Amino acid sequence: MGDKLLERLLELKKERNAVILAHNYQRPEVQDAGDYVGDSLGLSRTAAKTDAEVILFCGVHFMAETAAVLCPGKTVLMPDPNAGCPMANMVAVRELRALKQERPDAVVVTYVNTTAAIKAESDICCTSANAVKVVESIPAEKEIIFVPDKNLGRYAAEKSGRELILWPGYCPTHQRILVEDIREQKEQHRNAEVVVHPECTKDVIALADGVESTSGILRFCKESKATEFIIGTEMGLLHRLQKENPSKEFYPASRLADCPNMKLNTIEKMVWSLEDMIYKVEVPPDVAEGARAAIRRMLEL
Ligand code: SF4
Numbered sequence: 001m002g003d004k005l006l007e008r009l010l011e012l013k014k015e016r017n018a019v020i021l022a023h024n025y026q027r028p029e030v031q032d033a034g035d036y037v038g039d040s041l042g043l044s045r046t047a048a049k050t051d052a053e054v055i056l057f058c059g060v061h062f063m064a065e066t067a068a069v070l071c072p073g074k075t076v077l078m079p080d081p082n083a084g085c086p087m088a089n090m091v092a093v094r095e096l097r098a099l100k101q102e103r104p105d106a107v108v109v110t111y112v113n114t115t116a117a118i119k120a121e122s123d124i125c126c127t128s129a130n131a132v133k134v135v136e137s138i139p140a141e142k143e144i145i146f147v148p149d150k151n152l153g154r155y156a157a158e159k160s161g162r163e164l165i166l167w168p169g170y171c172p173t174h175q176r177i178l179v180e181d182i183r184e185q186k187e188q189h190r191n192a193e194v195v196v197h198p199e200c201t202k203d204v205i206a207l208a209d210g211v212e213s214t215s216g217i218l219r220f221c222k223e224s225k226a227t228e229f230i231i232g233t234e235m236g237l238l239h240r241l242q243k244e245n246p247s248k249e250f251y252p253a254s255r256l257a258d259c260p261n262m263k264l265n266t267i268e269k270m271v272w273s274l275e276d277m278i279y280k281v282e283v284p285p286d287v288a289e290g291a292r293a294a295i296r297r298m299l300e301l
Contacts, residue, residue, distance in 0.1 A: 005267050009033060012274035018077075019052035020270070021067070023059035024214045025236035025262040030058050033267060037240060039214050041112050041127055041295075044070045056273060057281070058265045060085040064281040065116040069291045079269035081279040083261050085113060087199075090169035091148040093117050099145060099165075106143035106165065109134055110294060111152055113171075116283045118147065120290025124297040128198050129213035131156040135164065137301055151175075155198040155205060173259040174199035177232050181254040182207045185230040189251055195220050196232030196253065204232055204253075221245055234259050 013020065021043040022034030031037045036046050040063040047055045047067050054075045057064040060083045068076040096118060100108065110122035111131070119125055126134035135156045138144055144162060146153035148169030157164040177200050186194065186207075195210040195217050205211055210220045214237055221229050221241055231238060232253040241250045273279065283291070 002267070005271055006033065009267065009271050009274070012271065013056075016054045016274050016277070017052055018054035018056050018274055019047060019050050020056045021047055021058060023063060023236075023262065024218075024240055025234040025259055026058050026265060027236070027263055028239040029267055030265050030270070031236070031239055033270065034058065039127070039129075040066055042215065043067070047071050047074070054274070054277075056270060058270065059083070060088075060261050061281070062088040062113060062115055065283055066112065066291075066295075068281050068283045069116055069119075069288045070295065072288065075277070076281045077273050077277065078279050078281055079266070079273040080264040083264040085261060087148060087169050087171045088114050088118075091118055091167055093121060096121050096147060096167075099167075103143055103145060103165065106145045107138050108145045108147060109138070109164075110147045111149050112295075114148060116287050116291040119294045120287045122147065122294045125294045126156075126298055127213060128152055129216055130298065130301070131198070132159040133301060134298060135160045135162055138162075149199055151201055151205075152198045154202060155211065171199045173234050173257050174232075175201065176256040177201075177204055177254045179203045179207065182230065182232065185251055185253055189228050189230060189249075191226065192228035192230045192249075192251065193224055193226045194230045194232065194253070197234075200232050208232065217241070218244065221248065221250070233257065234262065236262060 020034045022031045022037045044067040048071045055067050056077050057067050064076050064078045108122040144164045146164040147167040150166045153164050153166040193209045196208040212220050228249045230251050235252050235258050238250050
């Protein structure tokens with residue numbers, strides 16, 4: 001049954017001239033079926049360079065939107081339209097406009113984990129890998145509003161020495177990783193290095209040997225001489241870590257760090273999606289243009 005579905009997926013991929021993008025947090029079998037596996041921005045940039053007409057984006061809604069923004073002219077599909085991101089939904093355009101009105105001179109720095117409409121309201125985007133660099137690039141006399149992740153924002157503020165106006169959003173999945181979890185794992189694996197994502201809380205970050213984006217965690221574990229690692233991010237990344245480093249051991253900081261939205265995508269839904277050409281993700285041209293401008297400013301740094 002599984003093999004038949006995979007065969008059908010390959011057939012449809014050819015018929016539709018499609019490329020499959022899978023985020024690092026997807027189910028293992030979805031990652032294995034992907035043409036590219038990576039972080040949201042990296043995947044969209046890769047997709048823009050391929051000659052595929054259809055992008056099947058296995059991630060969450062804001063990621064498929066980013067692909068639609070960066071790949072105009074291509075059809076972007078999501079296997080499950082309910083795969084949203086609670087953190088991206090913690091900021092609405094109306095609310096951000098109200099804050100911008102209160103602080104008319106502030107520069108709005110927006111994490112890529114936001115809707116296209118929020119990106120379009122922003123001056124510049126950032127990723128978890130370059131948030132510090134983006135913040136540092138803003139003239140010292142300027143106020144900065146950082147949207148929507150308070151944990152990444154606080155981390156960027158500490159590293160850059162800048163004061164940021166933090167939006168009170170957060171990732172519920174990373175929030176589930178607790179200090180006690182890290183301590184317990186360290187107790188059990190005394191030689192392991194701890195690497196966490198900056199979406200984690202301040203207390204968790206304080207116990208880490210490395211604070212990295214998903215791509216950064218992959219690089220950290222590959223380059224480190226250590227052979228055991230405690231990973232403080234969404235559990236899906238462990239599949240790739242183990243696959244790329246078969247002689248090393250990886251332990252999730254918490255088994256509760258399992259994003260239910262990311263896990264909505266399945267092979268069956270991928271097949272249905274390409275079969276029926278559903279669910280299309282489209283961004284209105286004016287919003288796409290604004291979002292593209294904010295992303296471009298980040299890429300120019
Ligand atoms: S892991 Fe967090 S940021 Fe990523 S999709 Fe899930 S809720 Fe959103």
